[in-house]
Amino acid sequence: xxxxxxxxxxxxxxxxxxxxxxxxxxxxxxxxxxxxxxxxxxxxxxxxxxxxxxxxxxxxxxxxxxxxxxxxxxxxxxxxxxxxxxxxxxxxxxxxxxxxxxxxxxxxxxxxxxxxxxxxxxxxxxxxxxxxxxxxxxxxxxxxxxxxxxxxxxxxxxxxxxxxxxxxxxxxxxxxxxxxxxxxxxxxxxxxxxxxxxxxxxxxxxxxxxxxxxxxxxxxxxxxxxxxxxxxxxxxxxxxxxxxxxxxxxxxxxxxxxxxxxxxxxxxxxxxxxxxxxxxxxxxxxxxxxxxxxxxxxxxxxxxxxxxxxxxxxxxxxxxxxxxxxxxxxxxxxxxxxxxxxxxxxxxxxxxxxxxxxxxxxxxxxxxxxxxxxxxxxxxxxxxxxxxxxxxxxxxxxxxxxxxxxxxxxxxxxxxxxxxxxxxxxxxxxxxxxxxxxxxxxxxxxxxxxxxxxxxxxxxxxxxxxxxxxxxxxxxxxxxxxxxxxxxxxxxxxxxxxxxxxxxxxxxxxxxxxxxxxxxxxxxxxxxxxxxxxxxxxxxxxxxxxxxxxxxxxxxxxxxxxxxxxxxxxxxxxxxxxxxxxxxxxxxxxxxxxxxxxxxxxxxxxxxxxxxxxxxxxxxxxxxxxxxxxxxxxxxxxxxxxxxxxxxxxxxxxxxxxxxxxxxxxxxxxxxxxxxxxxxxxxxxxxxxxxxxxxxxxxxxxxxxxxxxxxxxxxxxxxxxxxxxxxxxxxxx
Amino acid sequence: xxxxxxxxxxxxxxxxxxxxxxxxxxxxxxxxxxxxxxxxxxxxxx
Numbered sequence: 001x002x003x004x005x006x007x008x009x010x011x012x013x014x015x016x017x018x019x020x021x022x023x024x025x026x027x028x029x030x031x032x033x034x035x036x037x038x039x040x041x042x043x044x045x046x047x048x049x050x051x052x053x054x055x056x057x058x059x060x061x062x063x064x065x066x067x068x069x070x071x072x073x074x075x076x077x078x079x080x081x082x083x084x085x086x087x088x089x090x091x092x093x094x095x096x097x098x099x100x101x102x103x104x105x106x107x108x109x110x111x112x113x114x115x116x117x118x119x120x121x122x123x124x125x126x127x128x129x130x131x132x133x134x135x136x137x138x139x140x141x142x143x144x145x146x147x148x149x150x151x152x153x154x155x156x157x158x159x160x161x162x163x164x165x166x167x168x169x170x171x172x173x174x175x176x177x178x179x180x181x182x183x184x185x186x187x188x189x190x191x192x193x194x195x196x197x198x199x200x201x202x203x204x205x206x207x208x209x210x211x212x213x214x215x216x217x218x219x220x221x222x223x224x225x226x227x228x229x230x231x232x233x234x235x236x237x238x239x240x241x242x243x244x245x246x247x248x249x250x251x252x253x254x255x256x257x258x259x260x261x262x263x264x265x266x267x268x269x270x271x272x273x274x275x276x277x278x279x280x281x282x283x284x285x286x287x288x289x290x291x292x293x294x295x296x297x298x299x300x301x302x303x304x305x306x307x308x309x310x311x312x313x314x315x316x317x318x319x320x321x322x323x324x325x326x327x328x329x330x331x332x333x334x335x336x337x338x339x340x341x342x343x344x345x346x347x348x349x350x351x352x353x354x355x356x357x358x359x360x361x362x363x364x365x366x367x368x369x370x371x372x373x374x375x376x377x378x379x380x381x382x383x384x385x386x387x388x389x390x391x392x393x394x395x396x397x398x399x400x401x402x403x404x405x406x407x408x409x410x411x412x413x414x415x416x417x418x419x420x421x422x423x424x425x426x427x428x429x430x431x432x433x434x435x436x437x438x439x440x441x442x443x444x445x446x447x448x449x450x451x452x453x454x455x456x457x458x459x460x461x462x463x464x465x466x467x468x469x470x471x472x473x474x475x476x477x478x479x480x481x482x483x484x485x486x487x488x489x490x491x492x493x494x495x496x497x498x499x500x501x502x503x504x505x506x507x508x509x510x511x512x513x514x515x516x517x518x519x520x521x522x523x524x525x526x527x528x529x530x531x532x533x534x535x536x537x538x539x540x541x542x543x544x545x546x547x548x549x550x551x552x553x554x555x556x557x558x559x560x561x562x563x564x565x566x567x568x569x570x571x572x573x574x575x576x577x578x579x580x581x582x583x584x585x586x587x588x589x590x591x592x593x594x595x596x597x598x599x600x601x602x603x604x605x606x607x608x609x610x611x612x613x614x615x616x617x618x619x620x621x622x623x624x625x626x627x628x629x630x631x632x633x634x635x636x637x638x639x640x641x642x643x644x645x646x647x648x649x650x651x652x653x654x655x656x657x658x659x660x661x662x663x664x665x666x667x668x669x670x671x672x673x674x675x676x677x678x679x680x681x682x683x684x685x686x687x688x689x690x691x692x693x694x695x696x697x698x699x700x701x702x703x704x705x706x707x708x709x710x711x712x713x714x715x716x717x718x719x720x721x722x723x724x725x726x727x728x729x730x731x732x733x
Numbered sequence: 734x735x736x737x738x739x740x741x742x743x744x745x746x747x748x749x750x751x752x753x754x755x756x757x758x759x760x761x762x763x764x765x766x767x768x769x770x771x772x773x774x775x776x777x778x779x
Contacts, residue, residue, distance in 0.1 A: 339739050527753055533746035537739075634750075690757050 003051040004043075004157050005075060007102065008086035009095050010057030013114040015039075017086055017144035018054040021154065045154050053080065059094075061101040062206065062249075063213040075107060076197050081161040084153060086112040089119035089126050089141070092269060096260045097253075103135070105202055106169035110138040110157050117143050125270040134263050169199050174255045178208065178248060181236035185229055192225045207233050208248040243508040244374075262383070265289075281501050285380070294384050301377065302408065302468065305368040306461035309361060316360035321659045324353030339540070346648035347536030348529065354644035354660050355524045355637045358446040363517040365410045365445065370512035374504035378403060392476040393483030394435075395428040402432075402475065405439035409468060410516070413437040413691040417698055427489035431482045433695050434708055437687035438475040440468060442520060443636035447682050450640050454661035455675040471683045478715070524637065531634050532641045538605035539627065539642075539649055544598060552595040559587055600624070600649055619681060619717060620674040620724035629681065635688050673727030677720040684716035 008014040022041025039054035055074060056067035063069040075083060085102055087095035102109050113128050132139035138156045142149035173179055185204035189196070196203060196217070206214040207229050218226040237248050244251065265285070288297055328349045335341040372378045382399035389398050398420070399407075405416025416436045423429040440448065448467055456463045483489070543549075560568055563584050570581040577585060600606045601623065608630065609623030616626050628642035644660045647667075664670050686709040687695070696705030 338735055340735050343739060343742065527750070530746040530750040530753070533743055534750065537743045689754070693757055 001049045001051050002081040002158065002161060003053060003078065004154070004161075005053045005055055005078075005080040005083045006086060007055045007071060007075070007083055007098070008057065008112075008114075009059055009088065009098060012057070012086045012088040012095060013142075013144035014057060014086045015054060017112065017114065017142065017150060017153075018052060020144060020147040020150055022052055043154060045151070045158065048158070050154065050158070053078075058098065060098060061105065062209050062211050069213060075102075075105065081108070082157040083107045083109050084112050084157050085109055086114045086142075086144070089113045089116045090122050090124060092119075092126065092264060093257070093260055096263075097256055099135070099137075100170065100172070100256050100259060103137075103167075103170035104172070104199075104205065106167050106199055108160055108167055110140065110153070110160050111135070112144075112149075112153050113139055113141045114144050116141045123271060127268050127270070130266070131263075131268045134266060134268065169201065171201065172255060172259050174205075174252055177236055177239055177243075178251060178255075181208065181232050181248075184232050188225065188228050188232070192222060194221045194225065196221070204229070205252065208236070209252055210247075210249055243505075243511050244502075245505065245508075258379075281376075284501055288377070288380050289383060294380075298381055298384060299465075301372070301381075303461055303465050305365070305372070305408065306464040308368055309364040310460040310464070313361040313364040317357060320357040320360060324349055324357060325659070327353070342540065342649070343533070343536055346645050347532055350644040350648035350660070351532030351536065351641035352524055352529050354450070354640045355446055355528050356521065357659070358449050358640075359517065359521060359524075361449055362410065362442060362445060362520050363513055366442075366516040367509060367513040369408060369410055370509045370516075371504055372408070374502065374508055374512065376501045378408075381408070388476070392480045393428075394432055394476070394479050395423045395425060397423045398428065398432040398436075398479075401436045402439055402472075405436040406441040406444070407439045407468075407472070409440045409464065410442045410445055411439060412441050412443075413439065413687055414694050416441075417691060417694040420698060425489065427483070427487040430487045430699055430704065431479045433699055434482060434704065434711075435475040435479045437691050437695075437708065437712070438471050438478070438684060440471055440683065441636065442516070443523075443688065444682055446637055446640045447632075448679060450643075450661050450664070451675040451679055454665040454670075455672045467679060467683065470680065474684055474715075474719075523635070527635055528637050528641055531631060531638050532645060535605060535627070535631050535638070535642050536645055536649075539600060539603045539645060541603060544595070544602050548598060548602075549595075552591060552598075555591050556588060559584065559591065596649060600646065605630075616717075618724070619720040620671075620677045620728070621681075621720075622669050625674075625678065629685065632682070633686055633689060635690075636682065639682065671728070671731060673724050673731055676727050677724035680723050681716045681720040684712055684719060686710075686713045686716075 006014050006018055018039065018041060021043045041052045041054070043050040043052050053074070055071040058068040058071050060068060061072050063072065074080075083102060085099050087099060099109070099111065111132070113126060113131070116126060116128075119126055126141075128139045128141045138160055140149050140153040140156050142153055144150070174182065182201060182204045185207060186200045189200040189203055198206075198214070203214055203218070207218070215226065215230075218229060233248070240246050240248055240251060246254075261281075288294055328345050331341065331344050331349065335344065369378075372381075382403060385399045385402075386396040389396060401416045401420045401423075403411065405411045405413045413436055416439065417433055420429050420432045420436065423432060448464065452460050452463045563580075567578065567581045567584055570577055571585060571588075601610055605627045606623060609626035612626045613621075613623045616622075621629065624643065624646040627646055628639045631638035631642040640660070643664070647660065647663050664675075686692070692705045692709055695708050696702045699705070
């Protein structure tokens with residue numbers, strides 16, 4: 001005989017339904033060892049006998065009360081053929097909280113949308129079909145008092161038991177901190193390989209919710225295993241207390257309600273009478289998610305973020321530049337000319353300094369993003385973009401990987417690529433994997449900041465906004481192209497979370513900003529420093545052959561010999577130069593510049609850069625930019641550090657160090673068209689090495705890693721060539 | 734002496750980068766240590 005359990009909140013009409021279904025054929029006992037009533041009854045459907053169990057009313061599956069504990073244990077240990085979750089249609093949001101937890105447990109579930117008549121009287125119209133589609137559950141509207149829909153409900157539960165006896169547990173994201181902790185806990189649970197009655201993720205969640213029963217169970221299995229889980233739970237709890245002043249259990253509840261609210265916001269509940277007072281979140285969402293106002297607000301927020309970043313970071317960025325200039329000058333004064341001096345000044349100070357100089361800008365940008373994220377607005381951005389994404393063949397779940405990869409700016413494609421795991425359809429996931437790296441990660445930011453400062457100083461926020469738009473447009477168009485060609489297929493449905501708005505705390509914002517900024521500094525001080533040193537070596541060796549060195553020396557000597565002694569003496573002195581001495585100095589500088597250029601071209605990197613110049617000049621890139629772009633494959637910040645080193649090595653007088661942006665603005669081979677072309681190339685060309693590894697791993701084949709590298713670079717080259725050629729024509733005109 | 738020092742620094746940088754690359758290639762599927770971009774509320778589908 002099939003057993004069907006009835007589960008629901010207290011006062012949802014569960015017992016009424018049980019009575020209607022079983023009539024007099026019921027029996028009341030106690031659950032073993034406790035005083036909680038156990039009601040069972042028989043229901044006949046076309047001659048088939050069904051054992052109905054009316055579980056005690058409960059709000060959640062966490063063992064907060066004896067009733068909840070008993071109900072949960074029954075569901076897990078007795079394994080009923082199906083579970084009918086009765087929800088009060090007039091109070092859906094609260095009732096679905098239990099539904100979400102039942103789904104997280106992976107139970108074979110169907111929903112009884114009860115008291116639809118009460119909901120109707122309250123002016124609420126519920127779209128049961130849509131609710132079922134979004135939850136991927138059968139939903140049957142019922143009125144328990146008069147038995148309406150009860151037969152259909154039982155038939156549905158039986159059909160479900162036959163057709164879908166097991167279900168994948170629902171996976172909700174609980175935010176970065178908790179998700180990471182849950183993943184770590186799941187790994188511990190799976191490693192322990194214990195025969196636990198619950199899914200691993202569910203145990204992790206209950207552990208974080210401080211469920212004493214689950215904790216005791218874990219302790220009984222293995223004390224060390226329990227201690228490992230407790231250590232992770234305590235660590236994240238402490239972090240959440242520090243940053244959000246919230247416990248893990250409260251945050252979990254917040255996210256579950258967020259999930260439910262976003263689901264209901266998709267047209268499940270329609271207010272036929274506008275007499276309810278909206279909560280703050282709902283009120284804000286009405287404005288912020290408005291079809292017309294929403295995008296306008298979103299654009300204004302983005303522009304505001306960029307304006308804030310560039311305006312307030314300008315002065316501290318100047319301080320950083322001065323600091324590195326001072327450091328370079330100091331080293332120049334104390335060190336003797338030679339390779340070590342060149343390595344320290346051109347390789348390290350000008351290379352790493354170029355990247356570290358943007359720390360204030362990065363910090364301001366991260367602060368702004370933390371503000372959007374902690375307040376809950378970022379999730380609304382994702383919600384609005386969802387509609388747009390579907391038009392381009394992507395999944396609603398693709399929005400977050402894009403934003404994480406740097407959709408607003410300052411993200412990282414590695415976690416972005418990881419975030420695509422929430423997309424179940426492999427084709428939509430692949431399209432997202434391949435296009436998310438087009439977003440402007442934190443490493444691309446210094447490249448853009450450098451070029452904007454050098455060539456578009458009057459329009460910094462607007463340029464940053466345009467760059468963001470170009471990367472989004474490119475990513476969406478490429479996604480459309482991919483979805484129409486190599487990864488063709490149907491789109492899958494999607495539900496999105498809308499967490500409640502929260503007033504961010506300054507402490508929380510400061511911690512988030514510092515974490516990311518420190519990551520940037522750490523990367524500059526380790527990986528970027530290492531790459532800078534290697535690239536310096538590649539840009540220095542092999543050195544110019546002695547014969548060529550001698551030729552330059554000879555040229556220099558001849559110039560000095562041809563000048564009169566008084567003029568030469570002036571060059572060594574501190575006094576102002578006469579016109580003749582100035583001319584001699586310029587000629588000597590010219591010879592030195594030629595020597596430095598010849599030396600750089602003679603180096604390994606110089607030869608590679610020069611070899612590529614034949615093709616890349618179409619996009620406006622000279623051999624030095626080619627070296628920088630090749631270095632950018634290791635990490636995109638390297639584009640800045642390499643340009644810093646390349647132009648520093650080429651400098652005639654290291655004492656006249658200027659910021660890299662000023663140097664580029666002065667260079668005759670650079671123009672706004674070159675800068676635009678390089679910006680476009682940086683947006684679209686091959687992702688960094690780490691991202692390629694992640695793409696290959698996530699896509700399950702190195703083929704896709706290679707595809708991402710080659711296709712992106714070809715696309716980037718085509719686009720930047722077009723930009724450069726058109727830009728040059730326009731500038732000439 | 735100077736050349737030796739340069740060789741040492743460049744060698745150290747190369748070794749450090751190689752180790753970093755190896756760690757990346759061998760890392761478990763999730764990088765874990767990259768908190769540069771803390772994920773905001775990720776969406777999910779049932």
